[in-house]
Amino acid sequence: MTLFLWNKPKHRPCGRCVLVALCATGLLNSDAPRPDWLRVVFLGRGTAAEDRAFTSYVNALQRTQPNTWARVRVDFANISDVPEEQQPQRIAAIARTRPAALLAPNGNVAKLATRHAPGTPLVFSTYINPVEAGIVSGMERRHESATGIWVTEQLDGKRLEVLRDAYPKVRRVAVLIDRSWNHSVNSLAPAEKAAAALGLEAQVLLADSKDEAQTLLDLPASRDFDAWVVPRSYVAVLALPMIVNRLRMWHKPLIVSSVGEVRSGAPLSYGVDTTFIWPTLAELTARVLGGEAASAIPVQRPQRFLLAVRTGAETGLQPPSMSVMRRADIVIR
Structure with missing residues (x-):
């Protein structure tokens, strides 16, 4: 042990x-x-x-x-x-x-x-x-x-909507989660349904560790996605800085789940105030x-949802659309 x-x-x-x-x-x-x-x-x-x-x-x-x-x-x-x-x-x-x-x-x-x-x-x-x-x-x-x-935390449909509104040219989206998260929330069906309603194509990718996520990103097919969604499954805890850096190099949009992750460099987030x-x-x-x-002791629950945007050149992206900028609760310039 x-x-x-x-x-x-x-x-x-x-x-x-x-x-x-x-x-x-x-x-x-x-x-x-x-x-x-x-x-x-x-x-x-x-x-x-x-x-x-x-x-x-x-x-x-x-x-x-x-x-x-x-x-x-x-x-x-x-x-x-x-x-x-x-x-x-x-x-x-x-x-x-x-x-x-x-x-x-x-x-x-x-x-x-x-x-x-x-x-x-x-x-x-x-x-x-x-x-x-x-x-x-x-x-x-x-x-x-x-x-x-x-x-x-079942907000992938909303994240896909924000992603489409922020970058209207996005069509193919990868949703990266770990296997236990996928087993618990059955992400594939909700993501595909939400994507179809938005005119997008979503594919759920699975990784349980930083090494596994890096191996996945090293595949040539990973560069073919227009944008990525990384919810707050445990692979995000272990691997998000590496994921952010890789997608920045590729100039690919990314939306994550918390304001803290945007403060650390991610370009977009929508999620519960964590x-x-x-x-x-x-x-x-x-x-x-x-x-x-x-x-x-009662089990505690949050009540607030936040949209955060980072607009600086360090994201490797053009700023998101003005409609998303106006809706954002937090803008980091």
Whole structure:
């Protein structure tokens, strides 16, 4: 089992220092842990250095929950280095180490955690309905020791509409997601239906890792698409900077799912206002570690949708149409 342990030093490192240590050693630091620290295990993919969700969570916990941060240790556990059929045993083994809580950054991992680590408090984020998926039995109260965030995310039709309006010459569009996301939301049928109504042709492409996404983009056929859609499946967390750079080189439009990704260089985004996700996960963690029953904390939901546009020459594109510029909630010039 690949488990990276964060044993806190006397002086707390910043998020950037944490990443440097991870990249160099695979450990956040080597000091012995204090026995009174509470341990949270983040159920991630790959390594802590490449899993941007882990970094976002740690930074939010440090920034927004200083009292909890003073007594917590966050460990990173890679559950993606075994076949899917072995992941339940991996999570059960992690639970047997008796962490104070588990953090599941996506719905499929959360579902495994509630089933195979039932005695361990769980904080989760999911883009699939947590009740329908069997993560929890209720949104307000439930018998599972779990709470989290449900981000309703079935917006690919709207993204295709924004993409067409921003760049009217677009016809063939690639929708890049990972397999678990495709299995959960069945992206192909909705994307094809929405595309046909807009006069577009959409093709769903699947990749589960940065390497797999890069291999896909290296295929000559990938350059034939007029534009790309990258929703917030986990492959976006792992590979989006590489995807943005490649499409910029090709001068191909791209629409993603969050304002933060536009601030980092993507040209367009439409999606739920996700700025609340990591601070809310940090708050829920603090409440659970503070003694509240996870089963009694309501599952949180966002209410706001944002359209963001980047217009600078660094996108490698002409600015989007004025109609989209006027509709944008955020314009980065």
